[in-house]
Amino acid sequence: MANRKILYGYQIIHGDLVIQEEERLTVQNIFTTYLAGLSYQALADRMNADNIPFSQESPLWNKHKIKRMLENSRYAGGNGYPPIIDQDTFQQVQEKISEKTSGKFPRRTESDGLWQKLRSGCCQTRLLRTGGPIGHTGNVHLKCSACRNAFVVGKEELLAQTARQLAVHETPVCKPYAPSAEAIRLANAINRALEQPGDGKEALSHILQGAAARYACCDNGVDTAVSQTQPDQIDWERFERTVSHIIIGTDKAITVHF
Known part of the structure; x- marks a missing residue:
C-alpha cells in the first residue's frame, strides 16, 4: 500500500518514477469501467467493496478521488510520467466528463x-x-x-x-491534354521550318510560340x-x-x- 504523496499507480525505485503494476491494473480498470457507464460514486463503491486501498493514510475511495484520477493527464504520459492509459482512452474519458459536466448529450x-x-x-x-x-x-x-x-x-x-x-x-x-487549333498550327509550322535550310531562327521562334500555346492548353x-x-x-x-x-x-x- 503506497503513500499517496506519489500519484496512485506509481512508485519510486532507486530514485526513478516507475509504474506500480498492481495499481496500474486498478487505474486501467477505473478508466475502462467509467467509459462503460459507471459513475464516480459507483466506481468508488466498487473499489471499497473489493478492498482495494487508496493509500495508507486514507484507504477508502470516494467520488472525488475517482474524478481527480480520471482527469489527470499524467496517466496518459503527461508531465513526463510513464503512461498507464493510452491517449485515445484518456481523450474519450475527457469527452464523456465534459458532456456530463455540461449536461449536454x-x-x-x-x-x-x-x-x-x-x-x-x-x-x-x-x-x-x-x-x-x-x-x-x-x-x-x-x-x-x-x-x-x-x-x-x-x-x-x-x-x-x-x-x-x-x-x-x-x-x-x-x-487529358487537348491541344488548341493554335497549338496544332504552330506544331505544323515547326515541322515545316525544321525541314527548310537556314540558321534555324524561324524554327526556334515557332518552337517558343508552340510551347506557350501548349502551356495555355494545360489544365x-x-x-x-x-x-x-x-x-x-x-x-x-x-x-x-x-x-x-x-x-x-x-x-x-x-x-x-x-
Whole structure:
C-alpha cells in the first residue's frame, strides 16, 4: 500500500518514477469501467467493496478521488510520467466528463468520427473537443492534453476543408491534354521550318510560340467540381476508410492525412 504523496499507480525505485503494476491494473480498470457507464460514486463503491486501498493514510475511495484520477493527464504520459492509459482512452474519458459536466448529450451524427481524428499540429496528439456548436457554423474549441495548447477553428471551415481535401484525394484532377487549333498550327509550322535550310531562327521562334500555346492548353490542376465540394457532400463511410488523421496547426491550417 503506497503513500499517496506519489500519484496512485506509481512508485519510486532507486530514485526513478516507475509504474506500480498492481495499481496500474486498478487505474486501467477505473478508466475502462467509467467509459462503460459507471459513475464516480459507483466506481468508488466498487473499489471499497473489493478492498482495494487508496493509500495508507486514507484507504477508502470516494467520488472525488475517482474524478481527480480520471482527469489527470499524467496517466496518459503527461508531465513526463510513464503512461498507464493510452491517449485515445484518456481523450474519450475527457469527452464523456465534459458532456456530463455540461449536461449536454448531443445526438450522435455521421460526422462524429471527425472529432476522433483531429490531432495537434504541435505534437500530433489527439485533440479534445472542449466546446463549440452542434450545427455547421461557429467556432469549435479544442485542447491537447499532452502539450496543453488550445485551438479554435471554425466548424464550417473545418468541414469545408475536409470535404475538399477528401474530394481531391479521391478524384483525379488532371484532365487529358487537348491541344488548341493554335497549338496544332504552330506544331505544323515547326515541322515545316525544321525541314527548310537556314540558321534555324524561324524554327526556334515557332518552337517558343508552340510551347506557350501548349502551356495555355494545360489544365490549371483544380477541378471545378472538386473546388466547389460542400460539407454536406462528405461521404462519411469513405472518410472513415481513407482518412488517417487531421492536423490542426497553430495557424489554424487544416491538413487531412490519408
